[in-house]
Amino acid sequence: MDSRPPFVDSAAGALLDADGRIVRWTREAERLLARPAHEVCGRPARELLADPAAWASLLAEHRAGRAAERSSETWSGTALVRSGRGEELGIVFQVLPLEDSGPGEPPGAARYFVLAAPAGLAAQWRQDQAFTRELFLQDRVGLAVFDDRLRLVRTNTHLLPYTGLPPDLTGRRLGDFLQAEDAEAVERHLREVLRTGRPLVLSSELVRTIESPRGGAAMAISAFRLQATDGQVIGVTALFTDVTELHRSGERLAVLHRATAAVGGSLSVTGTAEDLAAVLAPGLADLAVVEVAEAVFTGEEPAPGRDGRLLLRRTAVTGDADLLGDAGPEADADTEAAAADTRAVAFDTEGSPTTAGGAAEQPGAAPTATRMTAPLRARGSLLGRVTVHRAAHRLAYEPADLDLLHEIAARAALALDNARRYTREHRAAVSLQRSLLPPAQTETAAVTTASVYLPTDTASGVGGDWFDVIPLSSARVALVAGDVVGRGLEASATMGRLRTAVRTLADLDLAPDELLVHLDDLVCQLLVEAGKPGDDGDRPAGHRTGPLGATCVYAVYDPVSRRCAMASAGHPPPAVAAPDGTVEYVPVRPGPPLGVGGLPFEVTEVELAPGSVLALYTDGLIRGYGGDLDEGLAELRGRLARPGTATAPLRELGREIVVGHPAHRLADDVTLLLARTRAVPPDATATFSLEADPAAVAGVREKATAHLRAWKLEELAFTTELVLSELVTNAIRYAGGPVQVRLIRAERLTCEVSDPSATQPRMRRARLTDEGGRGLYLVAQLTGRWGSRYTRNGKTIWAEQDLP
Template identity: 60%
Template sequence: MTPGSDDPLDAGHSAALVVDAEGMILRCTPAAENLLRRSAAELHGRRVWDLLAEPANRRNVLEQRDGRVWEGRAELDPDCGGEVEFRVLPLVAGERTGMSREFLVLGAPRALVAQWRQGHAFMRELFLQDRIGLAVLDNELRLVRTNTHLLPYSGVPGELYGARLGDFLREADARVIDARLREVLATGAPLVGFDAEVRTLVEPGSGRTMALSAFRLQGAEGHVMGVTALFVDVTEQRLSRRRLDLLHRATAVLSTNLSAEEITRDLTGVLVPALADVAVVDVAEAVFTYEEPAPENHHDHALRRTAVAGHSPGASPGGFTAGARVAVDTGGVLSGRIWSNRASNHGSARASEGVGSPDALGLAHGMSAWLRARGSLLGRIRVARGDERPPFTGEDLALIEEIASRAALVVDNARRYARERNAAVGLQRSLLPSSSTDTPTVRTASVYLPTDTATGVSGDWFDVIPLSSARVALVVGDVVGHGLQATATMARLRTAVRTLADLDLEPDELLTHLDDLVSQFAIDADGAQASRPPGTEIAFGSFGATCLYLTYDPVTRRCLVASAGHPPPALAAPDGTVAYVDLSPGPPLGVGGLPFEPVEVEVADGGVLALYTDGLIERGHADLDEGMAAFRQALSASLAAGRPLEAIGPEVVAGLVPGPLSDDVTLLLATVRGVPPEDHVLWTFPADPSVVAEARARVLAQLSRWDLDELAFTTELVASELVTNAIRYAGGPVGLRLIRAASLICEVSDGSGTQPRMRRAHATEEGGRGLFLIAQLTDRWGSRYTRSGKTIWTEQALPPHR
């Protein structure tokens, strides 16, 4: 395109008048008729200045300037149009004077001329500037014009006229760009901001990223002439955006959990393949042993390979094994480093070594950064690329160091959390009884799983408490909240339950006392909070808990159970059928004001009682009934399969709560065994002193049948003393029961609610020595209230051969 080819003042485009030297119009073109709004007949013979808005200014407007051709501007009469630009050219010279006798006057509206001149200047400057690439292509996508000075960096030849993109760009890149340009030619829809990879045939390398925009060119008649493409090198901007996006993604995965293994595994998944072909993260061994990591200034560090992503064909065997122990000598250098087979520094790289460096991970280009936090070295990150990708730059090193800095803080937080959680879990487990017990009347197995959340362990607990007369109490509870506060509250409640259980209270009465205790906890906490100075408040949380208390009597084979807001226990019959005990749970502990209702059920020998916390039945179930049904089915299936009690619990829990735990899970299973009928006997006597002799005789006879003559003297004395006291102070009837279980148990029951009290009798007193003698002769003794009065019991160890 040549300048002026579409100039409005060009003879082929403008309005034209032929005038003589006196300014008289001799001839005109149709365009002049349109511009001046007069016919050729009206214009013929008129002087040009008669068309001006102010004819008196004709000399200022029409007077010839320097040179034979001149241009000017004129304001026409309103009837002849508006302001115009004109150009005057001499046509015919005089024979003797050589002066022009006729002139060609070309004119066009001023706005049109100004628009053309601006467009012409714009196009000229557009092709001269070097910030935006510009290429004009014809309908066959051959280059017509371009500011070629922008392209030599990528090996483009100097002469481009008539060339196609595929003549100097890689085929894949040219094919993508050609396809988008053909869409513009076909549809006329402009292309805006399309990122295209541009790699030349001369120097493929990594190429550049161009933001490509294009629009279709059309002639005056509307026919398509080609397409104009504008392209801007946005390689660095896109790389910066990718780095920021990578940093954002890395930060996001670093904030997902508090497990060093999972954190580093997720991090390597972000780094590969976005930044590198291989990523390896090693973490200090101290993170996993709950110890303090070595200070930064130490040279030797023990690391564990926790995460590996990608594959390197040049890596040494076993070099990418997760879990491997790694010994590292930092040499006192803790700055990030870059390695490349192109032995040169890049940007802010601190060092460059050959590809043989172990930190290059068997690939052409490697980079590493240390994990440092709070003065300790916590590990390192290493990444590597192959030959087909460009070497790492200083910006890449700054990025990996920033990621390493954030990862170090997260790993250190994970270490500190793991250490505290390990201590809390250890404390929690130390406060719980043994996971299994085995007595003549009950065999238990338990499962306790602490929560996986960052809030720490919860306040779940269970207990198996031996009671008098071979009975046993099973307890399970759940304290509101998580962390050490919940653990401490759990310890207080478990201690209180054991203390109350020693009093042989009924389940409903025990829960009532426990409810009062929890209410007092809350009052004490509120008082401590109120007494603290402003600004030093401590969040104690809610002192609430649920609890289920169950007692089993192996003689009667009956259970008495009461609940304080806790789910009911499951009872599995010997045939494997499982049902929940139908009870009415009272309010959770700490609510107060409502009673607890006990329920009595009979349990056959070999039956299994299952006590649990809500973490077992709520996991993955929106409806609590669904969770309880799933638990019942899982328990029934395990029992039907004949699994041992120690295997049933883990199997059921694993099936119901397979994923991360949001709450503690506790399951207590107990297989009950009753005392055979031949191992216990009960007599009832009236309130008559004469029956004491009969009671002694029956005791001696029963012990003889049990072959326990070694215990005859002591048991006879105990029975005589207790029956005598019951007749003297309580009246009748009096019950006497002997039980042969893990020990020999002697019980005397009466209708009095007066609790016996042991005291030291004076020398002059005739009585008051009975309980003292009993305490000296037996292993244990005590008393408990019953619904009809009280029972005094004693225990004696069986002879060794029994």
């Protein structure tokens, strides 16, 4: 290893006698002035000057300086010399007096050794020296020089600006005074610099001393490799800059950004509180506790009690729950609340931030412990509080941490208030929608039904899904499922209008395709109304603000014929689970969604065995299984095909089908209507025809009475004879023949009279002088319900009587 000072190889040397003659001449001097030794030795040194006459002035400066400083003969200065190439060269020189005589010279002869270097190189040396000296004197930058084995060679006094360092670090390694993992992290960087020679620039590391492990300091480390003149690696120099405050400010800003993003992503009160706690621990604390006022969960405005205190529910706890035991005077109440989420704790409505000691924090005062509390306040209302805890071995909170907590709490409170407002509207929409839906379970002579409705819990609100079970004449039943496009209260209101329209149209006993045509006309009209300008005139014509349409499937099941006719307006096909366990989708040809207008609908008719389960649903069910409609249909088929479907209670079966559809993960409402079919036995019906002859009416009465006697319904014989007399007589008089009569014994006794006329009967109030016109009035008075419906060959008039 070359241990010579770095300037020795670059400085020229000459030995002068007492008279100023050159006695010796170094090789570096030969290279500097381009003059060989044999040419200059023995000559006066003044002849090397560019202007030999300047020699006198140099001597005068030396004498003046010596008298002023009263120093030794050491002499330094600058001069202009001429090289052997004829060039003028500025140099810096230093004259060193020698006491001893050289060989062959008389004792005591004065000699001088002169060192010289180019002026530019000497200036560079001085700059390097000043830079190194000042660098080690810096009080804001820690500087350390390590040897090739990473032992400290030299440091300044601000290597690590905190306590716990030994007084002398020379020869020590970082692991002798730093935490092992911190020392290893820094040395890993330094070894990489030694190995590759690539400088390290501002790598941030946390460093903690062994004696003071709490907190530590964040240091930005830069390093470069040291090499000797011969290229050998001799060590590495590292600069340590304390960026603790900058690092903490960056961490606080990152926590604020994460908290802002987290609490704004949910409209659930519980979800918002959980997201807030998850960001604060470990971002700002080892434990975060969020408590929310009870009223917020129901969408109400929080209000303190008579004692001025607000009832809170512990909603989210994230981190080390053992820290709750060190929370001070409120620890007992907090612990009880943590044991059961429904338990509440009292909280001062002022919402003052507190420390672990339980005292209110004074404005501008620094926290003295590792606990902070901030209120969750939005739009003038106190919604709750958030409390953060740090473990005892960590640094105490600073005023900036309290400011950060207040800022996060303010933003979280706005998110909570939005969630509260959404909860209120969502509950109102769900309540409205549920009030517009039929009972969850019904039972008729045709079917037994059960339904499941799961409203979504998203920001857009509940949808416009609906279903209905509508009793029709002759023991038949209509089953409906529909879905209004759009969400929220407006979708629910539109759904209510459509359900009412379907019920009204169903009372007319229209065929499924005809009913959908009328319903399509209604939706088109609603769209036209939605496109009109509002009262304020600000909305342009043609601008739609409400739902843009709907889908619907309408099915009519007849328990006498056991056939089901249905039509679809852009709705998913119903599924049929037969008693033998097979499951098929009805091959219904869906028409366009409601609101398109001008296109027909087709009727599909299938025969259903008694005990079959007919499933009507909205697309939220099949999309909820994963988003793919084909996969959703296959999943629904598989669930309906499970063993026991034919005998399972419909309500339990419905719950099993929708399992795995939690409300907070639904993209759309889930609606499912299950109907298990029944059949009217053949011996519970009676059908007979007659020609258009008034004399045949007596025979109809006799046959009807015989059937009622066989059914043990003698109590209804008189009324039935009277009703049939009026209806058959009217049919023969106004429609001609043939006339068909049918009796159906189901939940009620139904009397039907069918004729070839398409003219609907009309009940009117007869005057005293009228000889007729009282027939339908009597029928209406004697029966529970009556009506008429069109058929392919004319019409059917029916009347129902309750069974005894």
